[in-house]
Every structure is written in structure tokens, then in C-alpha cells.
Amino acid sequence: MTKSKNTSETILDIAQSLVQEFGFNGFSYAHIADKVGVKTASIHYHFPNKEDLGEALIVRYLQRFVAATAHLDSVTKNSKEKLRKYTLLYSEPVQDFCTCLSVMLASDVATLPEKMREGLARFFEANLTWLERVLDEGRREGDLHFEGASHLRAHQILASFQGGQLLARSFRDPGKFHRIAEEALFALS
Amino acid sequence: MTKSKNTSETILDIAQSLVQEFGFNGFSYAHIADKVGVKTASIHYHFPNKEDLGEALIVRYLQRFVAATAHLDSVTKNSKEKLRKYTLLYSEPVQDFCTCLSVMLASDVATLPEKMREGLARFFEANLTWLERVLDEGRREGDLHFEGASHLRAHQILASFQGGQLLARSFRDPGKFHRIAEEALFALS
């Protein structure tokens, strides 16, 4: 594990933070270039156009989500605890008065190229699938208690997490997200 | 009540639909002008700059919300029924594969001028205040059943409605919003 990254990864890091703060149409190659310390032409070398950059961002984001939940599943057995850790995946951007990548892209969806839309849907699908499985397991093993379809509950949880991020940001109060997330999990006790 | 509107109102109507589809930074005066059938200079006559236009949009949106909930309160007594009608306020944009104005502005918040941010926070505050009151009344009168603070529940409902809009849009499935909203109200039975 080396400390320094290659330029492509650095560009993706900066681009992701810019999307999370300003949206996919709220930043330019010039913004990335300034932060990375190169010229815009160099960015185009790594990602010929903004569509390529956007797709790379989503692919990486989904990969990281899959890796994070896989690791989470391997080290945690209690379903309630799994959900608590899932919450933490989304609390980092909230602390920086941002939202996660998927919330920003979801609101920009009308201006996104088709491949990015498909990638975004895949990301949400992965979240819902994981949530539904954890809810089912938790109910079967007695860690979670709720009525109705786990499928609907998964949607409910994901939706409130997304909306919670928007509210926290609008009020400049990260605590709003945490209280909303806590309330969502409390309902499963 | 006349059928035709003045130009300012027409501009606001078009602008609102554009914000709801593309975000505050995703449309230009040229887009409005084309749809209204005038030139961009005319838009600047009514709203000197985009900030003025944005503020007018939010002010009108809050006024309409206050009027809608006031009317809703006057014609409906059952709290559960009130919440069901509240849901309908947000389901119109979802059918058009858009989100409500507040969701779009909330995700654009980092690029908005201060007055627009304040207006947005006021709009959310109005939603939360109304929800909290209806939740309290409903529990007191036996129409609604839930545990914990109504304040937290109000946040939970608003958040899931906002997130539900983003999910419905991302999957191009308005039904997702309706199922999420239904699930949120079902929990109050």
C-alpha cells in the first residue's frame, strides 16, 4: 500500500468531492485542474470527456459500496449493528455539509447521459438488495422486529437516509441526519 | 379568475418546471425565453438577475404551501386523512419524472445565494411545523398511533418523502414514491 496515488485516482477523488458539493453540472474541468495542480488538457487525457469521468465515478462508487458491505458483513453478525454501521457509510459527507454521490446524481439525473443513469440505478439497487437481506436475516434471527415486507422497509430506510442528507445540508445541521437515521433504526427495535 | 396570466407569472411557471427538471444551474434565461416566446432581455426586465428569479420562486412556493395546508386543514378533520392529502401535494412532480422544487434546491444549495438558502430553510421549517402539529393532534384524538417525539416523526416523514422522490426519479418509477409514502403513513396506524 503506497501513500501516493496515480493522477487518474487523484482526479476521481477531487471530482467526487466536487460533485458531492456542487452537483455534476456545478463544476468544470478547470476546477479539477486547479485542485489537482495540472492543466485542463491533462484531465482530458485521463478522461476524454465529462461523460467518461462521470461513469468512472459511479463505477468506483459502486465497487466501494460492495466492498464496504462485504467487509461489514464479515466482521459483524448482529443485523442491528450492521444497520448502524451502514448509517456511518453515509454520515461522512453529511459532516462536510455535502451529500453522498448518489443523492447529487439522483437530482441531476435529467441532465446525465444514459450510462450514468444506469450506473446510478445499479447503485441504488445494490443498496436496496443489501438492506432487504439484512432486514430479513435480522427478523429471522430476532435481532430486528418489524411488520410488513422487508422490501418496503428497505425502500423506506434508503429514502429517509437520502432525504435526511438533504435536510441536514439545508439547515446546515448534520445532527438532523443522525436523528433521522436513528429514528429509522429505532422503529426496528 | 381570468384564464390568461401576466408575463411575470408565466416566467415563474416555466422557470419552476425547469428547476424541477434540471436544477437551478441546469437551465438558462434562453430556455425560459424560448418556452415563453420572448427574448432573454425581456426576462431580465421582469427579474433583473437569476437570484431575483430564484427568490421569487421560493417565496411563491412557500405561499402556495401555506395556502394549501390551510385549505387542507379547513376541509379535513381526520389527521390521517390530512397526511394522505399532504402526500398528494408531492406526488404531482413525481408523475412527471421530476422532483418538487425544494428537493432540487436542497441539492443545489452550495451554489445558491444566501437569500435563497434562507427561503429554502423556511419552506422546510413550514413543512416540519405543520407535520408536527398534525401528528400531535392525531395522536391526541386517537386518529394516529406512534411512539416517541412528534418532532422526530415529522423529520422522518419529510425525509422519506424527499428521498422517495429521488428514488422514483432514478428508477423512472413513480410507484416507488407512492409505496414509500404509504409505508410511512402505515407506520402511524
Add this chain to the structure above:
DNA sequence: GTCTATACAGCGATAGAC
């Protein structure tokens, strides 16, 4: 792989005629 230079479209905004 990064640079300089540049093309070209779109943006918000203004001046001044009608």
C-alpha cells in the same frame, strides 16, 4: 503524460432603439 494555444458554444447581463 503534461503543456500552450485555441476554437467554439453557451452563459448572465446591459445599452439603447422602438
Add this chain to the structure above:
DNA sequence: GTCTATCGCTGTATAGAC
């Protein structure tokens, strides 16, 4: 109240030298 004309700036993107 709407128009034409125009300005200055920023956006994405490319060609070609190093």
C-alpha cells in the same frame, strides 16, 4: 414591455509541441 445587438466570461474539447 419587448426588441436587437453586444459584451465579458466560463464551459467543454482539441491540436500539436515537448
